[in-house]
Amino acid sequence: MAQLIAKLFPSTVLRPMEIGADASILLAVLAVVYILTRYRKWGWLWREWITTVDHKKIGIMYLIAAIVMLFRGGVDALMLRTQLALPNGHFLGPEHYNEIFTTHGTIMVFFMAMPFIFALFNIAIPLMIGARDVAFPKLNAISFWLFAFAALLFNMSFVVGGSPNAGWTAYPPLTELHFNPGVGENYYLIALQITGIGSIATGINFLVTILRMRAKGMSLMKMPLFAWSALVTSSLVIFAFPALTIALALTMLDRLFGSTFFTIAHGGMPMMYVNLFWIWGHPEVYILALPAFGIFSEVVATFSRKRLFGYAAMVGSLVAITLLSYGVWVHHFFTMGAGAAVNAFFGISTMLIAIPTGVKIFNWIFTMWGGRIKTTVAMLWQLAFIPTFVVGGATGVMLAVVPGDYQFHNSYFLIAHFHNVLIGGVVFGLFSGLYYWWPKMFGYMLNERQGKWAFWFFVIGFWVTFFPQYLLGLKGMTRRIYTYPHGMGWTLLNLISTVGAYAMGIGFIILVYSVVYSWRHQERDLTGDPWDGRTLEWSLPSPAPEYNFAVLPEVTERDAWWEMKQAGKTGRIPAKDVHSIHMPRNTPMPFLLGLSFFVAGLGAVFSWWYVAVAGMMGVFIILVSGWFDYHDHHEIPAEEIRRNEAALGRLEG
């Protein structure tokens, strides 16, 4: 018994900061439970959200989860920066610091950026291509619940059992039992494995949706660029994630079952993990970046009130980046002795990515050329993105220069570079998309004035945080050190960097406040087309009804909705064209499947094999019973649709 308690609650989860976090989480949960009970919302929660298969609601759930995770990852970041603000800091001890940079990276990549992207895919893609849902709605819900329970499992680590502490890349042999006893790394391995299944399923889902469910007349070369980016991203997910699955599975076998794939003793080969990890890891960078590129392509055309410049070149560069991204992984470890020929090859393949990326940058600029640029918040994020990303790309080329990388590798120059592209590219893009599609998701506008405050705090904070880190790299500061002595010349730059991080934090708080404020006070979007948009989602009311399109649209041009508006069409539909619609029926199966995976995962983390087997039995039973669920559709009668559309003022005659 005492042994069990020691395993569940080692000293690392009983530090004052952890206890404080536990208490606030407990209070938040109690508050939510109280509100749901007080206002009798449990049934609503179950019917409308937990069992839903509607892509729009799944998208919103992804979004909420991503923002909660952005908060957690951001708090981690602020704790790291607080510790490093001054030399010989005492805010965090070494173990604590190691845990926090590990969870910061893991959460930001797997549980913030990925779900944020899937949120925007879910919200926008079916509407953009004129579909009523994704190809496999139930699988879509399964993906979400696998992600959600994996995120829960991963975040549990700091409450029960202890956090992982070997960095988000988790290189062995540091992750092997010999060097890393305790359950922290198990949480990492198993939570990522579970969310990885969900990600692969999402990749398949959107690949099929985009290839098979486009509106009549929408050929591939008439698709909006965001749909193109979702298409190539899906293919990246499908082909890249299996490498991660293998890397994690082999490490798990080493830790839980005593195999020796990556151990020091008995012929293990740690470098093989590094290869597998980055064969996934570099495409992953583009899994995150390409959707942002897609968002920018929509936003820049809309707010410049002009066609996208060089559409074919934009598509070509997306495809080129996709293909090249599989051939650059060694640049993450030029300094692992692969030899001159291999390093030269991967240095050049990395530089080649600059070409399609450069083409995209120029095309965005020339989309604005000859337009009329409206500086809405969505567009501001785009405008901040271009210079930021150009600098990040330039330092990326500097890192691709192999001999230069020997000096930059693992230094703060590298840290500054990848935050420069991941925040300046991905996060700016996601915020742009958030502001752009918010009215479509929720039916109200976000306050622009507050949005601009959030924008300036975040963007200026970003530069103040990360520019000094380039200089720190040149001064020899290396990553993942929890402290540094006086006299290295690192103090002032670190202090500035920390100040910037807090400014970003303020920007985030303003953004969240603005969301709540706007919900209460901001104008409703009654037109469905608040930005005078160009693509099909803006032809629908905000938020779109369950069935999206009462009558499926027919497309003849790129920027389909813009062209329809030019031709004098209004989006109103004749009553006689409305027929009844088959829609997928809600089901608790995805939620229960996620729950079973959670139980199985928890059992595996603690090597409680009875629990793990019970969880996997649950998975099996739910899957099999799912096969025999023939009542997975329901029909919305034409009369109901007519009534609904008439109430929205969209019925002709």
Next chain:
Amino acid sequence: MAYHRYRWSRLLLPLTVVTTGLLASGCGKQFVVLDPQGPVARSELHLIETTAMAMGVVVLFVLVLFAVTVLKFRDRPGNRAPYIPNWSGSRRLEFVLFAIPVLIVVYIAVPTVQQTYALDRLPPTKHPLIIDVTSLDYKWLFQYPKQGVATVNYIDVPVGVPVLFELTANSPMNTFWIPQLGGMEYSMPGRVLPLYLQADKAGVYWGRSANFSGRGFVHMVFHVKAMPPAEFSRWAQGLRTTAPHMSMQDYRQLLAVGTAREESFSAYPAGTFPTATHGFTLKGGMYLEPN
């Protein structure tokens, strides 16, 4: 207008003086990557400068183009710039926009390949000094196979002589980095990786592990003392006569998890470093005795 110009110029002069002063004085020396003390670090810096320059031109070009575009085509009343909503491509322009990054990449790629090959080889004419490096939890063990001596957390090297570091680990991975002498290389269990560096000027340079390996990794810092060859020989000779002998038990003590001070040994047990000449095979693990 004139007033503004006056104010600017008054600000500019002290700013320039301070910046140059900072960069030129001791503060500039702290930019270790920009302050090479050997041929390897120097050619790496040279290439970094070439790329930085090329990238600087690109960034500047894009930023100017971007700023002009945004200022010229803002949506404000009375903007007389042309509005061409259906302009969506231009073969000639797109070709130029494609050609610019291609040329830049070629300009950078050629010297990159040359230097990548050049730095992978030892200069052929001289006899290198060989130092066998083992990263341990959390300290550096250095063994000089020709001199027969060993040190912990510091090395002495002769000036002007190429040094071949043979890197391995008896611990999780680290990287071995002496920024003023050149870039880093991983030290990994089960493999031996070569790294060639050289110091041209006598002095003390710091080195550290740049790859996280656990709790005490931040303390994996060491000093490199570069000295004239004669002085180096005297140092090695001195160690052989005065320093204690490293027994197998001492070696095991080094394997134990923990940090260490600078230490010197007159000799070390054979087989504690697995070079090819010492019969190392890529099976791994042969030299690891878990405690």
